[in-house]
Amino acid sequence: MAGVVGNQELRRPAVLALRTLAVATCYYAAGRLGLLCRLTVEGAVFTPVYPSTGVALACLLVFGLGCWPGITLGALFLVLSLGAPGPDAVGILLGNTAGPVCAYLMLRRVGFRPDLSRLRDGLALVFLGALAAMVISSGIDVVTLILAGKLDTTHFWPIWLAWWVGDAMGVLIVTPVLLVLFETRGPPSLARWKEVLALAAVAAVLVPVATHSSLSALFLVYPLLIWAALRFRLAGSMLCALFASVTATVAATDGVGAFARLSPVGVMLKLQLFNGSLALTALLLSAVITEQHNTRRSVAEACKELAEVLEHLTAHDSPAGRAPPEAAEPRSERGTR
Structure with a gap:
């Protein structure tokens, strides 16, 4: 010892x-x-x-x-x-x-x-x-x-x-x-790997285009973020947000795409506003979706337990669960009939 x-x-x-x-x-x-x-x-x-x-x-x-x-x-x-x-x-x-x-x-x-x-x-x-x-x-x-x-x-x-x-x-x-x-x-189940790969493929194409395009198309990232949050909640949305933030930061430091022809202060403000809104959207949206999912699951479990209790009570109150009337009578009375 x-x-x-x-x-x-x-x-x-x-x-x-x-x-x-x-x-x-x-x-x-x-x-x-x-x-x-x-x-x-x-x-x-x-x-x-x-x-x-x-x-x-x-x-x-x-x-x-x-x-x-x-x-x-x-x-x-x-x-x-x-x-x-x-x-x-x-x-x-x-x-x-x-x-x-x-x-x-x-x-x-x-x-x-x-x-x-x-x-x-x-x-x-x-x-x-x-x-x-x-x-x-x-x-x-x-x-x-x-x-x-x-x-x-x-x-x-x-x-x-x-x-x-x-x-x-x-x-x-x-x-x-x-x-x-x-x-x-x-890891995700095999049934969801197809959607995971589809989301990754779309992100690999859409995010660089949105951050490096001269059209200032940063808003294209948000539908991808919503898709990830709805289907994969926090894991999907935050990984997409991380990838988009890193890609936008690289574009900002190189001074290309949506960050071209801006002053250093302008680059900093635009990049941090994008990163902040991206992180807030991913974090809060996935938190709301997760909370609603947990609430629905709790309600479903409560309904299941209530149904089991009602089934148990019904089984005890049914005619098959009760003794026959003559079985409940005293033996002396049955013998006089």
Whole structure:
């Protein structure tokens, strides 16, 4: 017995270390992917969609608050990969850790469910996890860079807005996808693979055309998003939203299609409005559809249980379920007849 307890005590630090390293690796990899597409606003370089914030919040929601050292470690790896760190690195690490942690605490406070099966969960993720909490991370990061002399104070608000929206888009687009992948128990049934392949084929053709066409046809993405939400709910809609957001971000950084001949600020505003409306539509529409599906299923189960109860009561009250009248009479009376 003592040996088992000792093995468990030794296993816990090992599991914690491996989990911390895994979270740090995922955070660093997501950050490097996000840095592949960058925009410049008032001389400051930022990522329109910073996926590391989405990865950090998803890890907190899945593994709990104890994985925050992995977020800090991943942010440190990312800072070191960009060059020799200075005193401002401490503020960057603080901001990148504080934002997701505050988002996690606020979501836990309102009873958030990671399966996003209710409309209130989608609204909480949007307004608390993305819009409110990322004010903290972006504010700390931008103030740190200003104090370090790397940013001009006269352009604080445009830079902060671009930083804040990039962090918020990471939560809105990346976090739901990771939560869906974690909650998924298996692939779709064989009967639905044809529709899955059809949806993927249409998305592979329609999304690049909509984002890279000079006709500014970004609106063509929304019917595809509605189809995915109606048929595959959160998994389909968020994967389509992620693909459309990445494709639009590439077009924006290249300055082609719907983002051609725009100023840097105009590119940033148009891209983030598209990404924001895309994520909100996918998240809230799929949450409403899932909630209605769960409500119908609950009503159907309640009706089935009620029918079983009525059938049971009817069986007891039927003539076949009752004893014959003479069987219920006293023996003495039957003998006198």
